[in-house]
Amino acid sequence: MPLAPPGDLGLSAEQVLLRRTVREFARRDVAPRATALDAAQGFPEESWRQAAELGLLGATAPPEHGGAGLGLAELCIVGEELAAVCVATAATVLHQADMVVGRLARHGSEAQKERWLPGLIDGSLIGCLAMTEPEAGSDVMSMRTRAEPAGEGWRLNGTKTFITNGPVADLALVYARTGAAEARQLALFAIPTDAPGFARGRKFSKMGWRGSPTGELVLDDCEVGPEALVGGAAEGRAILFAGLDSERILLAAESVGLAQGALEAALAYARERRQFGRPIGEFQLIQGKLADMFAETEAARALTWAAAARVQAEAAGARELASAAKLLAGDVAMGVTTEAVQVLGGYGYIDEFPVERYMRDAKLMQIGGGTAEIQRTIIARALLG
Ligand SMILES: Cc1cc2nc3c(=O)[nH]c(=O)nc-3n(C[C@H](O)[C@H](O)[C@H](O)COP(=O)(O)OP(=O)(O)OC[C@H]3O[C@@H](n4cnc5c(N)ncnc54)[C@H](O)[C@@H]3O)c2cc1C
Known part of the structure; x- marks a missing residue:
């Protein structure tokens, strides 16, 4: 039985539809390619083309430049759903949508937007x-x-x-x-x-x-x-620091997706795998892990959504909340994916199941976009004034 769609409470009808669309794309097309993509260390060519066709590369660009005019919250949905099956694909899409298209749409001149955005949004150019x-x-x-x-x-x-x-x-x-x-x-x-x-x-x-x-x-x-x-x-310094806020939110959303994917894989395995004559999901020590994984994932998701809203509104305290979301979600992704490997035992350690990839992918969430130590430093500095 699949999990109920997570985090749909409070979403608009359009956001729920976006989640459903990206989830379908992720699970039907992206997931089956993930293991081979990881092994080849290549570029997710086919998923890239499909993401462009779905309008994901220009999700937050203004409609007059061929974008979908969506906000950071919607990009979080995209990141979470793609990362739940393949974080490399999620990262590739979000890097283009936010760090390249988003930066140019926000800070570029009309001439720069006209020159670069169409190709970046239709996927013919990579940034x-x-x-x-x-x-x-x-x-x-x-x-x-x-x-x-x-x-x-x-x-x-x-x-x-x-x-x-x-x-x-x-x-x-x-x-x-x-x-x-x-x-x-x-x-x-x-x-x-x-x-x-x-x-x-x-x-x-x-x-x-x-x-x-x-x-x-x-x-x-x-x-x-x-x-x-x-x-x-x-102006580069202001552009850089403003951009880090949205980058951290999106890394948090991808971390939530990774944790969600790992939890689902662990749940499926705990229902099927039998030891001592019963499914391992009947052992309380396994149940405790699954319950903690669920609670931590939901907590990271809730903080990520709260931080995304604050960053999007450019409200006071946005920077430290973005750092808090990235810090918590990154640690949750690392912890939940590690526990998922544990639930799968030896099968968790081999690449016939996706959880060892999730665990390797999760480690970057504590490093990229500013390390966990740097997030703690930013938060503490804001708290102490
Ligand atoms: C796969 C990958 C993709 C990336 N993509 C991009 C990209 O597209 N664009 C880009 O510009 N960068 C990118 N980065 C770079 C990434 O943002 C940096 O790796 C990250 O910010 C950390 O910098 P560093 O690796 O030099 O580590 P360092 O800064 O050398 O840190 C080393 C250690 O010291 C700690 N440390 C440093 N300063 C302090 C301090 N003041 N207090 C306490 N601890 C401290 C760190 O937390 C860390 O544990 C990417 C990195 C990776 C691995």
């Missing part, structure tokens, strides 16, 4: 967003990539690392320092990956999120025109 550098991860403001004025445009030098979709992107949104050396000033640039001086570095082999390609980008006297600057030369 990436590059903040992290080999020496600047948690301390992102210490990034060294620099943009100097050159003629009417800019010349960029630096290296970005751990960039989702970097190995396959057609467009890179790149943060770089501008202004005086001591100024903590950033700008965001939209750079075609065939621009002179732009190169891809290595592609990484990863523990999890293996169907979401990750790599390095190298800018070596990369020359771009003035049209590449997104927002003003001093």
Whole structure:
């Protein structure tokens, strides 16, 4: 018996319909491809095309640019449903929808939107967003990539690392320092990956999120025109921090999806697997695990929804609530997926069941988009004033 659709209480009719549509797509099309995608460490080509056809890549872009005009809450639904079967596909879709299309729709000029959004939304172009550098991860403001004025445009030098979709992107949104050396000033640039001086570095082999390609980008006297600057030369920092709020909400939603997927797999197994003459679901020690997994998943979902509403409303306290949601949901995803492996015993440890993949995928939820330690630091700083 399937679980009742989780989290539908309080959703609008449109949101319930969206959940049903994405769930059908996820379970019918995405799930059967997940194990092979993970093994191949490729890119989810077919699911990408289908996600574009469903309008998911442009979910939050305005209708006048070919988007669906939806909000962060709807993107959470998309992320949760896809991550419940394949977090790599969820990450690929949400990275494009929020971190690339969302950034350009919100901060780009009309000319940038006209140039880039149609292809990014119909899936013919893949985008990436590059903040992290080999020496600047948690301390992102210490990034060294620099943009100097050159003629009417800019010349960029630096290296970005751990960039989702970097190995396959057609467009890179790149943060770089501008202004005086001591100024903590950033700008965001939209750079075609065939621009002179732009190169891809290595592609990484990863523990999890293996169907979401990750790599390095190298800018070596990369020359771009003035049209590449997104927002003003001093606006990058504000764009970066505002963007982290929505990124953290979406990582929280994907974490909830991962936990949900793991719980469902554990429940199905606990009903079927017999030891000592009865289904293991009749043992109280297994029941306790399942009950805790359910309670933790629902708690993470509720906080994620509350935080998404606050971020979308740009209300006071949004940043620390986004951090709290990411922190809790990331830890819940790690805990619930680990317990799911335990419920499946030896079968949980082999790749004929999806839970070992969920467990590997969950670990990144405590690292990417700002580590668990950094989320705790943000929350504590806000609490203490
Ligand atoms: C698969 C994957 C995909 C990614 N995708 C992208 C992407 O698309 N774009 C992008 O820009 N980046 C991306 N990242 C980078 C990611 O955001 C960073 O890895 C993350 O922010 C942590 O930075 P770091 O790896 O340099 O770790 P570090 O900052 O070096 O941290 C190492 C350890 O020190 C701890 N630490 C650091 N500072 C403090 C502190 N002040 N207090 C307490 N503890 C601290 C950390 O919590 C961590 O445990 C991705 C990373 C991965 C692995």
